[in-house]
Amino acid sequence: MTDAIKAIILGIIEGLTEFLPVSSTGHLVLAGDLLDFDGDTAVTFKIVIQLGAVMAVLLLYWKKYLNIGVNMLKMDFAKSKGLNAIHMILAMVPALIIYLLFKDTIKSQLFGPKPVLIGLIAGGLLMIFAARSKRTETAETVDGLNYKQAFGIGLFQCLALWPGFSRSGSTISGGLLLGTSQKAAADFTFLISVPVMFGASLLDLYDSRDLLSSDALVLMLIGFITSFIVAMIAVVTFIKLIKRLRLEWFALYRFVLAGLFYVIVIL
Template identity: 75%
Template sequence: MQDFINAIILGIIEGLTEFLPVSSTGHLILAGDLLGFEGDAATTFKIVIQLGAVMAVLILYWKRYMDILKGLVSLNFREKKKLNAVHMVLAMIPALIVYLLFNDIIKDVLFESAAVVIGLVVGGVLMIVAARTKRKVTAEETDDITYKQALGIGLFQCLALWPGFSRSGSTISGGLLLGTSQKAAADFTFMISVPVMLGATVLDLYDSRNLLTADDLVLFLIGFIAAFVVAMIAVVTFLNLIKRLRLEWFAFYRFVLAALFYIFVIM
């Protein structure tokens, strides 16, 4: 019964943190540490339930995904100044390559509370630098993002493989440094989150297929549903919040969380 309760709690945490640049994976690892919910199955669980929250984005942006899918089917990629499948692929390839090459190292070394605390701090510093760096904005809207900027954002997304760094935090920071507005970077981040998390979930489930039991899959389903329901309730508010608030505010929250966890748990 305790595992089911843990799955619900972690699902709620995931739904509340996925769309903010505070690292949902980092929160899940820290919460799992406090709840005693650890091990190989727990690590896979923390990856899988992120897809539940991200599916809320699929519903919110379904028209944009349909436009991209139509362009992909018709092989229409000539409109470089309109978001299309090429932008999505360029943004996903770097993290996919790094994940395939270093997945075992990432799980063994970075899915630890101490590594998460460091990731929260370093990611927060990157966000402050990105927010305060003066740059010329060349992409006010998502459709203004170039292929070069999409690839650059994809390279910054590699940092998100370090739990605690945050996918949205790293990609939005990257977008700001590469000349996009915060709104455009946030929208693009949410758009690429669905295929990225879908791919990560499928790959991780396949890699962990021999470690999982039927009971584990039930826990995954419970966490997935909890994350999806909470995310559907929170998604609109949080998406607007991340587009308007300066990244420094989220960075300060990360610093406080890292300090509290270090003082009361790690020390």
């Protein structure tokens, strides 16, 4: 199997899993292991192609981003009604700090089958706990989030730096525990995914610049385009699904996936 075909397969997997709380990075790591697609360049590839799927979110929520951008230019953060730039910044800062401090350890120690399987199981348990917790719901929509909830969701997003936990799984679970509806937590998760993934991918590309040959860049472009196309087809359906389906079902899928890959990859 050529590297180009592997890039297409991984791009499809990314496009299908980015919007579900099942860990797209975890799927990419496990699939990459099965396809014998690993190494430092492969790690960067798996991070960068997530931008393709995230671009689909940018197109879907462009009005919301435009509104936030206009308010930023007006320096009208706190006065604007609903979600504003302060919410976004509070949610992004914790994971950004942790990533900058531990990015080398994360890439060298956590991008492997065993850490991913641990993340899948631990993330699934968190999702079950969050879904079944008793709480007072204070934010039905994303515009009802307060700053404390935005920052708390940002803290939960730090868990997603461990491949297998899932960014959406961690942040939606955090939102539920902090008193948001599943719909509000899901919308906020998708909105903050764009700047977070852009920042992470650009940093990783810069750090890996010495490893990026023309062949590697071509593979990343193939994966990026594939994930974008697949995500554009799947995004609306999957976003509706994640807002309505209880987290326990996604947790069950994660446990089954972890069991299968333990038998196939590790044993």
